[in-house]
Amino acid sequence: MLRFTLRRLALMVPLLAGLSLLLFVWVRALPGDPARALLGQRATDESIARVTEAYGFDQPVLQQYGTYMGSLLRGDFLSSIRDGRPVLEGFLERFPATIELALAALLFAVVLGIPLGYLAARYQGRWLDSVVVSGSLLGVTIPVFFLAILLKLVFANWLGIFPTVGRLDPRIDATDVTGFAVLDGLLTREFDAAWDAIMHLVLPGIALGTIPLAIIVRITRASVAEVMHEDYVRTAESKGLARSVISRRHVLRNAMLPVATTIGLQTGLLFSGAVLTETVFGFNGIGSYLFSAISQRDYPVLQGYIIFIAIIYSLINLAVDLLYGVIDPRVRVS
């Protein structure tokens, strides 16, 4: 187990090295003076000189690459062109918000997705199945931002059940401890703040969680349907085991393997899907940070963001593979 983990972590090194090389080449591949390309047409000579200096664009390419890799290895993700702040700092500040949002979305997707998928498989071909299958189809095809806009319109603007934007009501004076609004509220016993933060998470969480929900439903349904026809399930049935025991111990557990993979993959994707959702709901996480970086052509932020997401994505996939061993003892042996 430990060797497997270490090997996988070691494999991430060439991956990230390759990715950072591609990113390096990518900014240099911009036509013309890179500093001007970064700053746009209206840049002053002064700011161009500053950026050229800061990023070493006047040095030989190999040396530039050395400096760039050196700073990445030290964990220094360059600085934002706009405000000059280190990119990593900007991320870490906003990351808790996105984690919170992703967790809300994941909770929505998993808690609803697995039971729905299971029921659909159990009642295959019946009306419940048809409703679940069509619903999941709709979930994949509706654009996230359109869904987000719709949810905001109906539940925030018209019905007024949920707040429209932000993470917390500005009128609530919440103490910031960890950066996680809900957790902070609970830790400091400011329960009104925690509740408000939860209410702010509902709509963005649903919007972001809809695609994973739809995918989890479909995978669960397919996987359960397949396992239900396995010989060992028939054996369990002929032994006279109770239906609930069969579904819990034999069907669900064996059907969970592909579902776990899907959940892992989808969790990684949530961090990129957050760009759209956070933008619609004015949620101050890394997604909206990326959005403003795009519109301001702040490439160091974009670069840092990509590396950051790639690391998270790989770590989540590793976690899923490790989880396999927990779900399926057969994997542990091999």
Place this chain on the structure above:
Amino acid sequence: MSIPMMPAGPGGPGDPGGPGDPATTMLEPTATEHGTSLWRGAVQRLRRNPAAIIGALIVLAFVVVAIIAPLLAPYQPGTGEWAGQVTPGKVPGPSDEHVLGLDSFGSDMLTQLLYGARQSLVYGVVSTAVGLVVGASLGLLAGGFGAVGGRFGKAVDTLVMRLVDIMLSVPSLLLAVSIAAVLGKNAYAIIIAIGVAQVPIFARLLRGSMLAQGRSDYVLAASALGIRKRRIVMSHVLPNSLGPTIVQATLNLATAIIEVAALSYLGLGEGNPAVAEWGRMLVAAQDRFAVDPRLAIYPGVAIAITALGFTLFGEALREALDPRSRR
């Protein structure tokens, strides 16, 4: 999910060809009577599947509308001709002259929607084609050399797949966003961005099914007959491996159309805000959304229905091509 595909013919040593091999049809006149060809069987199964028919009808309607948009549309797109009637508080709704009302720039909504189909079709199809061609070439390179084996073949396979792994380490929407952000606000940027973001999927899929085919008996038989490796790969392994890739391309058309809209939404699409593009129309509608939801609902529903059509059809195609689903 990769789908194992069986060779359609009896798979004898002299007859390894699959459905893509013209020789198969000539050598097997009985194939017509028994309907054993994989693709012919697939078409039959598609015709019996209501979801496939609905999907195909939506796709057909979308393509036809996109092509003859100038004939259907009552006005010219993106003119903002009636901008005078649009006030900050109100955009004129449906009337006799404008069946679906105006958009927030004072153009005819129906016209914008119809021309928007055109944009989506062009962007979706061209970008998916870019992704398919580049991705399938990489997959062919890796899968072809991988299936042939040998130290050199393995090395090529590994090199290509490491590159694909790097691309896969970044979620596709993010990849598209970062490419579009660098290339600037124009049609080529969108197409390249969304196309490149699809490359790793196609590369992996084609390589996977080619490697699986490479282990089949008919490949062994062909190489035992002394047929050259390149010929085995190109005329036996490749045609038999294309099915899943084609299915994926259909499904990717749906994703591509949604992603085009998403890029527009993030401000990376066409520079001109009044252009007839569904994602753009959604962005433009957002400020007035609470007052006039119609402005966003039309383009949003248009995107969703189109994506639904491609998804329904693609999934039905996947099922139809899956030998396990044959009854």
